[in-house]
Amino acid sequence: MPAKIVLKVTEGSLKGTEYVFTDRTTCIIGRGGDCNPRLPDDKDHSTISRHHCLLDINPPGMRVRDFGSLNGTFVNGKKIGQRDRTIAHREAIKAKFPEHDLKDGDTIRLGMTVFRVSITVPLACSVCSKELTGDGADGGLQTDGSYICTDCKSKQVQLEPVKKPQGADIKRCTNCGNEFPFDPDASEILCASCIENPLQLIKQEAEDDSVNIKGYKVINELGKGGMGAVYLAEQTGTGQKVALKVMLSSAAVNDRAREMFLREVENTKHLKHPNVVGLLDYGNSQGTFYFTLEYCEGGSVDKIMARKGGKLSVAEATHIILQALDGLIYAHNIQIPNVKLTNGSIVTINGLVHRDIKPSNIFYTDTPQGRIAKIADFGLGKAFDAAGLSGYTRTGSAAGTPVFMARQQVINFKYSKPEADVWAMAATYYFLLTGRFPRDFPKGKDPWYIVLQTSCVPIQRRNQAIPKNLAEVIDTALVDQPEIIFKTAESFKKALEGVL
Known part of the structure; x- marks a missing residue:
């Protein structure tokens, strides 16, 4: 639960x-x-x-x-x-x-x-974070008021007794096995060294034959946040470069969260399309969630924009958006059979909605057929969020990117109709062509309230060089009050092709 x-x-x-x-x-x-x-x-x-x-x-x-x-x-x-x-x-x-x-x-x-x-809040084992059923009957109540599951309790009796420092408990790091003082009010089950150096954690696991993450050679770090990191890695044996994403167990993920995470990844792995970044591998190793994705050497579109002065030409922006729309059309219409829900029922999923389309989630990669745009993080952002791995931060960053969100999604972030993605794709197109957000977000004003109460600025006010017919289609796509005009990615793409 x-x-x-x-x-x-x-x-x-x-x-x-x-x-x-x-x-x-x-x-x-x-x-x-x-x-x-x-x-x-x-x-x-x-x-x-x-x-x-x-x-x-x-x-x-x-x-x-x-x-x-x-x-x-x-x-x-x-x-x-x-x-x-x-x-x-x-x-x-x-x-x-x-x-x-x-x-x-x-x-x-x-x-x-x-x-x-x-x-x-469900009870969880204070050592491995496994969710305990009922009132913790499958584990044991500790003297500090925490619970421990049966498995950890049986392992605990085999460990040599350790002198307990005053004011702290002793725990064993789930990654390296070293013992360390553990604050009973804290949630981490990794020692400070493993938490502070996730790159070293991955290297250790890659060299350890007993863990599932083996087989990847870390090349360099691509980015790191408070809960994990992304690395460029090479799959040993094939030499294929992949993006390796790692989430640490310091978020104290419970059994239900793991199940939701794996179910979401299970759904995402069905997305096989040239314009969607593909999921290659995933798993959990020694308290570490990880998965690998196709590596797009061209980088994200927002970084490409920065290298080109802050905006793109109509031709290049259109090339990106039309391909990304193909990825949306595919995902919105995919059918995934035999998906098991948490209540045990088996259903068919009819379409996946991204909910966070923006320039930083669209990547470029070079292929023998030419440069291809791919949508990234399709469903994985939601999966990590549901698993408690994205953290809990102040409104405006925790629930998505409001500058690329329609008012329907601000009113209810779980709003999951495909039209929300279509609106966000139009907002992304607007940004690629102008270097500006569709709405004005003055400093010091509440961005959520702005989305609720204001309309988008006509795109030709930002960039007069945009052809009138194209501008009209983009402006129409960004209407979200009282409702979004283009309900499907197909209809938006067809309207664009009609004026290009």
Whole structure:
């Protein structure tokens, strides 16, 4: 069972209604017809705005931010986020309102409606992070209040006793086996050396015949974040260069998270198309999640833009977008049979939606047939996010890239219709041609509120050299209120080809 957050209405006309969240998402609460949870548009909620506040959810974490409403949002009876009455609602985006962390038992009051927050976190083994069933009956309660699974408990009795430093427990690193002082409040099960040097971790594993990650020679680091790293590696035996992505177990991933991760990778490996970066291999080794992808030596499109002065010609940008749209058309229409869900049922998945199309997720690679554009991270971003590996950060970075998101996706990040990807592809095309985002995002203004309340700037205002007919198609593709015009990647591509 994953961590779960339940918002239960305890007062008001919606009393008894529950909203359950088990995955990473954002949502807007207000009277607007596009909000979820949606409040009644009646006299009891006349003080509530159409888009009143935003919830940023990553179970078991949750935050709330008022959108500068006239009457504020009440958390545990305390008002947060209220704007000055002399400031118009549309001007509220100029103000920065703080986010508030919510805990189990907290309440949110909006008009006459009161939500109570209930947070459930499953028990997990303090050594290997395996999820424990029931009340931990399959493991044992430790003196520090933590639990240990049966497997780790049986292994623990075989270890030589270690003198316990005052104020710390002793644990054994799941990678190198060395013992180290372990803070009972911490979640890491790797020693400091393995956490701080993931490159060395991979090299050690590559040379160790007992682990599954063997067979790859690390060449150099391509990038590193707080939870993992990406390396250029060479597959021994074939010499094929791959992008090796590694996620460390310091996120304390549980059994359900592993299952979700592997299920998502299982889905992604079915994507076999020239314009989608292919998944080659994946696994878990000594507390380390990893997978390998096709290596695109041309790099990501945003870096290509930077090398060419910040924008691309109509010809080059169009070449990239038409090929990327082919990748979208394929993914949106793929059928993946016999997928086992967590409840045990077997279903056929009809289409995969990316949800984070942007220039940094489109790559170039050279082939005998010429230069090809490929969409990267198709579904893997969602997989790591669901597995708790992306971390929990402030709104604006955790749930995607709002500058390339349609308002429908801002209102509900889990919005997964193909048209959201089509809109993002049009926004990416706009960016390639102008070096600017479709909407203006002035410094200091709330980017989420800007997406909700403003329209895109016509592309010819950014670049007058763009042909009029092409500009009209792009502008049409970026309409997202009240709805997105182009519902499919096929229709957008057909419209582009009609004016090129």
